[in-house]
Amino acid sequence: MGTRHYDVAVIGAGSVGTPTALALARAGVEVLVVDSGPSVGQGSNKAAIGGVRATHSDPAKIRLSLRTIEIMSGWQETYGQNIEWKSGGYVFVAYTPHEEKVLRDLLVPQHAYGLAIEWLDTRQLLDIVPDLNPRGLIGGTYSPHDGHCSPLLACHAFYEEATRLGAAFRFGERVTGVEVQGGRVQALETNKGVYGADVVVNAAGPWAREMGVLVGLDHPVRPDSHEAGVTEPVAHFLDPMVVDIRPAPGSSNYYFHQLASGQLTFCISPQPPIMGEDCRETSAFLPMVARRMVDLMPRLANLRVRRTWRGLYPMTPDGSPLVGWAREIEGYMVAIGMCGQGVMLGPGLGELLARMITGRLTPDDHEILEILSPYREFAVQETLK
Numbered sequence: 001m002g003t004r005h006y007d008v009a010v011i012g013a014g015s016v017g018t019p020t021a022l023a024l025a026r027a028g029v030e031v032l033v034v035d036s037g038p039s040v041g042q043g044s045n046k047a048a049i050g051g052v053r054a055t056h057s058d059p060a061k062i063r064l065s066l067r068t069i070e071i072m073s074g075w076q077e078t079y080g081q082n083i084e085w086k087s088g089g090y091v092f093v094a095y096t097p098h099e100e101k102v103l104r105d106l107l108v109p110q111h112a113y114g115l116a117i118e119w120l121d122t123r124q125l126l127d128i129v130p131d132l133n134p135r136g137l138i139g140g141t142y143s144p145h146d147g148h149c150s151p152l153l154a155c156h157a158f159y160e161e162a163t164r165l166g167a168a169f170r171f172g173e174r175v176t177g178v179e180v181q182g183g184r185v186q187a188l189e190t191n192k193g194v195y196g197a198d199v200v201v202n203a204a205g206p207w208a209r210e211m212g213v214l215v216g217l218d219h220p221v222r223p224d225s226h227e228a229g230v231t232e233p234v235a236h237f238l239d240p241m242v243v244d245i246r247p248a249p250g251s252s253n254y255y256f257h258q259l260a261s262g263q264l265t266f267c268i269s270p271q272p273p274i275m276g277e278d279c280r281e282t283s284a285f286l287p288m289v290a291r292r293m294v295d296l297m298p299r300l301a302n303l304r305v306r307r308t309w310r311g312l313y314p315m316t317p318d319g320s321p322l323v324g325w326a327r328e329i330e331g332y333m334v335a336i337g338m339c340g341q342g343v344m345l346g347p348g349l350g351e352l353l354a355r356m357i358t359g360r361l362t363p364d365d366h367e368i369l370e371i372l373s374p375y376r377e378f379a380v381q382e383t384l385k
């Protein structure tokens with residue numbers, strides 16, 4: 001039975017909670033992370049395929065992801081662990097004038113934030129990804145500084161470093177309550193103990209809403225299912241993450257990249273969305289995505305798929321995360337609703353949360369927090385959420 005007091009207790013050792021613990025431990029904060037899984041990253045984290053891009057249209061996501069890219073690209077050199085980071089860039093393809101317009105329009109805010117992303121015509125794009133189907137290809141965007149990593153290796157690396165710096169993790173323990181007295185957080189309750197805490201961070205991903213209920217708040221986070229897979233390994237032929245945003249029956253978009261092992265990993269967004277927490281794979285998904293991928297890249301036709309899985313995006317009404325202190329309860333903070341981007345946002349966000357908790361916010365941080373405020377009006381949707 002735990003009775004220790006911590007400065008901060010984090011709910012969830014996933015894409016957000018784990019790097020948050022690292023940033024807090026580095027700042028000298030006594031932090032405890034509780035997760036019901038047997039080890040880090042067993043929620044949405046390990047379902048992700050590891051795309052990390054700064055090329056968003058929203059300045060909050062741009063800044064957080066730029067910092068994540070800095071952290072991830074320098075990780076192996078600094079800490080020695082291989083998180084399979086690759087600066088392979090991102091390619092968004094355009095086969096119709098509609099996608100061309102969407103992608104070109106996005107370049108305006110992206111350039112305004114200094115992002116290295118450019119429009120390439122058909123020939124230039126085929127220089128970067130020679131295996132794209134040239135028939136009907138208009139062009140696309142290319143952002144060379146984006147990349148991809150292994151979400152689970154990265155989560156483990158953050159966990160190891162956080163632990164080395166003194167962060168405590170408790171696995172196999174389910175959060176069952178948050179004790180609040182006089183409008184202030186006092187403790188985190190689990191099925192195994194009670195831990196005193198001045199601050200509780202809700203980083204429970206797809207299950208964030210259930211944690212909100214524990215303190216009487218209704219966080220608008222609803223999980224939906226996305227399906228993914230991995231192929232057999234083949235000789236290296238693809239550097240960037242390739243994204244196709246054309247809607248087709250059953251799906252809105254899909255993306256894929258080649259892992260260091262030579263395997264291709266891919267993911268599709270079902271349309272209409274499959275709401276809920278059911279993570280059993282469907283038989284409809286693989287034929288649908290395979291057809292789309294072979295159409296886009298005919299040389300994939302003979303590649304065999306080794307494994308498929310389903311995971312959850314923690315969705316919000318406008319496709320952007322909810323980050324901030326609760327106005328109703330002193331000491332309760334949310335870092336939830338990462339949608340399809342928690343791996344790329346998590347490390348940058350973890351550092352921001354640590355600055356919030358230690359009172360060291362920068363002017364940029366204030367701008368990010370205003371955009372991601374849990375109390376904002378959900379009026380506008382980000383184009384590529």
Ligand SMILES: Cc1cc2nc3c(=O)[nH]c(=O)nc-3n(C[C@H](O)[C@H](O)[C@H](O)COP(=O)(O)OP(=O)(O)OC[C@H]3O[C@@H](n4cnc5c(N)ncnc54)[C@H](O)[C@@H]3O)c2cc1C
Pocket residue numbers: 011012013014015016017034035036037040041042043044045046047048049050051052173174175176203204205206207208225226227228267268310311312313314335336337338339340341342343344345
């Ligand atoms: C198929 C697929 C592909 C994806 N690809 C990408 C990608 O390329 N790039 C990208 O950036 N993102 C991607 N994502 C999205 C990404 O996985 C999520 O946005 C991210 O993992 C969410 O992080 P999180 O920390 O909020 O949640 P999680 O990583 O799920 O962590 C939440 C943790 O909270 C724990 N928890 C919940 N309730 C409790 C409780 N009561 N008590 C204790 N612990 C609890 C869970 O066990 C879990 O470990 C993908 C997702 C899917 C499904």
